[in-house]
Amino acid sequence: MLKITKLRKKFGDLEVLKGVDLTAEQGQVVAILGSSGSGKTTLLRCLNFLEIPEEGNIKIGDVSIDAQSYSSRELNLLRRQSAMVFQHYNLFRNRTCLQNVTESLLANKVMDRKNAEEYGIQLLRKVGLEDKKDVYPSKLSGGQQQRVSIARALAVKPRVILFDEPTSALDPELVAEVLNTIRAIAETHTTTMLIVTHEMNFAKEVADKVVFMEQGKILEEGTPGQIFRLPKNERTRQFLSRYLVPEYNI
Amino acid sequence: MAFDIKYMLDVLREIIPYTPITLFLAIASMFLAGILGLGIALVKQFQIPVLEQIAAVYVSFFRSIPTIVELFLIYYGLPQIFPIFSKMEALSATILGLSLKNAAYLSEIFRAGLLSVDDGQMEACIGVGISKVYAYQHIILPQAFQNALPGMSNTFISLIKESSLAFTLGLVDLFAQAKLIASDSFRFFEAYLAVAAIFWVLVVVLTLLQQHLEAYMQRYR
Ligand SMILES: Nc1ncnc2c1ncn2[C@@H]1O[C@H](COP(=O)(O)OP(=O)(O)OP(=O)(O)O)[C@@H](O)[C@H]1O
Ligand SMILES: [Mg+2]
Numbered sequence: 001m002l003k004i005t006k007l008r009k010k011f012g013d014l015e016v017l018k019g020v021d022l023t024a025e026q027g028q029v030v031a032i033l034g035s036s037g038s039g040k041t042t043l044l045r046c047l048n049f050l051e052i053p054e055e056g057n058i059k060i061g062d063v064s065i066d067a068q069s070y071s072s073r074e075l076n077l078l079r080r081q082s083a084m085v086f087q088h089y090n091l092f093r094n095r096t097c098l099q100n101v102t103e104s105l106l107a108n109k110v111m112d113r114k115n116a117e118e119y120g121i122q123l124l125r126k127v128g129l130e131d132k133k134d135v136y137p138s139k140l141s142g143g144q145q146q147r148v149s150i151a152r153a154l155a156v157k158p159r160v161i162l163f164d165e166p167t168s169a170l171d172p173e174l175v176a177e178v179l180n181t182i183r184a185i186a187e188t189h190t191t192t193m194l195i196v197t198h199e200m201n202f203a204k205e206v207a208d209k210v211v212f213m214e215q216g217k218i219l220e221e222g223t224p225g226q227i228f229r230l231p232k233n234e235r236t237r238q239f240l241s242r243y244l245v246p247e248y249n250i
Numbered sequence: 251m252a253f254d255i256k257y258m259l260d261v262l263r264e265i266i267p268y269t270p271i272t273l274f275l276a277i278a279s280m281f282l283a284g285i286l287g288l289g290i291a292l293v294k295q296f297q298i299p300v301l302e303q304i305a306a307v308y309v310s311f312f313r314s315i316p317t318i319v320e321l322f323l324i325y326y327g328l329p330q331i332f333p334i335f336s337k338m339e340a341l342s343a344t345i346l347g348l349s350l351k352n353a354a355y356l357s358e359i360f361r362a363g364l365l366s367v368d369d370g371q372m373e374a375c376i377g378v379g380i381s382k383v384y385a386y387q388h389i390i391l392p393q394a395f396q397n398a399l400p401g402m403s404n405t406f407i408s409l410i411k412e413s414s415l416a417f418t419l420g421l422v423d424l425f426a427q428a429k430l431i432a433s434d435s436f437r438f439f440e441a442y443l444a445v446a447a448i449f450w451v452l453v454v455v456l457t458l459l460q461q462h463l464e465a466y467m468q469r470y471r
Contacts, residue, residue, distance in 0.1 A: 050373055076381065084377030090370035094392050094470055103388070104378040136470035149374075156378050 007056035027189035031203035034213030083153035091137035143174030268424035275413035279348035287356030312354035363398030
């Protein structure tokens with residue numbers, strides 16, 4: 001479903017992705033962990049070419065792109081296979097919540113306005129914000145904005161949703177509402193999800209697969225059980241020990 | 251000669267019919283300057299080679315020369331080099347001159363407006379598969395326009411005032427008409443005070459409109 005092969009990305013002389021391989025099945029939830037600067041954000045941003053990789057191949061659904069030769073048509077097709085949820089939400093400021101959700105449907109003429117609005121309201125209901133449909137984003141809390149941005153991503157019916165630290169800009173008391181929203185979508189196992197997060201308990205609970213990145217490479221991957229309980233790599237172990245409170249069995 | 255308020259009101263009555271010329275000059279110039287200014291701002295935004303350098307020279311030139319020098323250059327100077335320009339009327343010459351000059355100012359205002367739109371807005375468009383062209387039309391430019399609105403209003407207000415330079419090209423606007431009337435009666439103070447009063451009222455009304463428009467545009471702030 002999602003297949004990344006030998007992906008490389010440089011910023012000037014700095015090699016940020018050093019040949020990343022990753023696959024995900026339809027409906028699979030993949031948590032991406034790693035310390036700051038390891039290239040997690042860059043990896044996600046290469047998947048919709050917000051950053052342009054130098055080398056490698058990206059395949060999402062039926063669309064496959066080689067970084068060294070692709071047409072702008074292929075690029076547009078690739079971009080329409082995924083939807084991104086940003087750390088700082090990036091809702092369209094000049095659009096109401098409902099318009100934020102329906103914009104991509106109207107832009108790409110997927111639906112007419114009436115159907116798009118009905119569908120948009122349905123999605124806002126799913127994230128618990130139907131009553132905010134005519135409100136502008138600036139009037140919402142961070143947690144509410146992030147839930148709208150999740151509805152906006154769902155509207156695209158993407159093959160894969162890319163979450164880049166969706167809760168790390170939020171006040172602690174707002175984290176749970178966003179994680180619950182993501183969990184509810186994850187549990188349906190309809191959309192593939194790549195989630196970069198520092199919420200270890202959340203990753204452990206919802207992910208089907210956990211990936212640990214370090215210095216532009218994937219050092220280790222496995223089920224949450226494998227990674228959190230028996231990490232093979234010493235770096236993974238060190239990293240996790242900083243986040244996980246040891247479990248005491250009495 | 252003491253101040254004669256009745257005379258001033260007479261002048262006012264005679265010159266008010268000329269205000270549409272002033273407004274027409276300002277609106278037409280604003281419209282053309284807006285289109286050209288947006289073009290220049292986009293050329294700079296997308297760093298289009300060659301055009302970008304031309305735009306820089308253009309802006310620097312038209313920002314530097316006094317409006318009256320520019321109008322003389324166009325109306326009296328151009329026909330000497332290009333004979334077809336001798337057919338140009340004072341009205342067109344004024345609109346051309348004011349448009350060219352204010353396009354330079356507006357391009358800077360639009361550019362600042364574009365720069366103040368958060369990069370995250372375009373990234374979010376791409377992130378949900380919206381094309382860049384659509385993103386500019388529906389998300390980026392409307393926000394840039396809102397940011398540019400105060401600067402645009404100021405440009406329009408100075409255009410209203412600058413339009414009175416048209417009389418130096420022989421166009422009879424309200425200022426020129428007042429001057430004609432005053433040179434008969436020698437009551438310059440009343441005549442020019444009437445002109446000043448009209449400009450004052452125009453600008454006050456425009457400022458009110460501007461405030462309403464800005465309040466409306468601020469609804470999503
Ligand atoms: N636009 C850019 N220009 C230059 N260098 C960049 C750019 N974006 C990222 N980098 C560098 O690339 C490296 C990886 O950055 P990236 O943002 O992908 O890390 P990350 O794993 O997401 O980190 P964090 O957990 O802090 O978000 C870092 O060294 C960063 O400084
Ligand atoms: Mg990051």
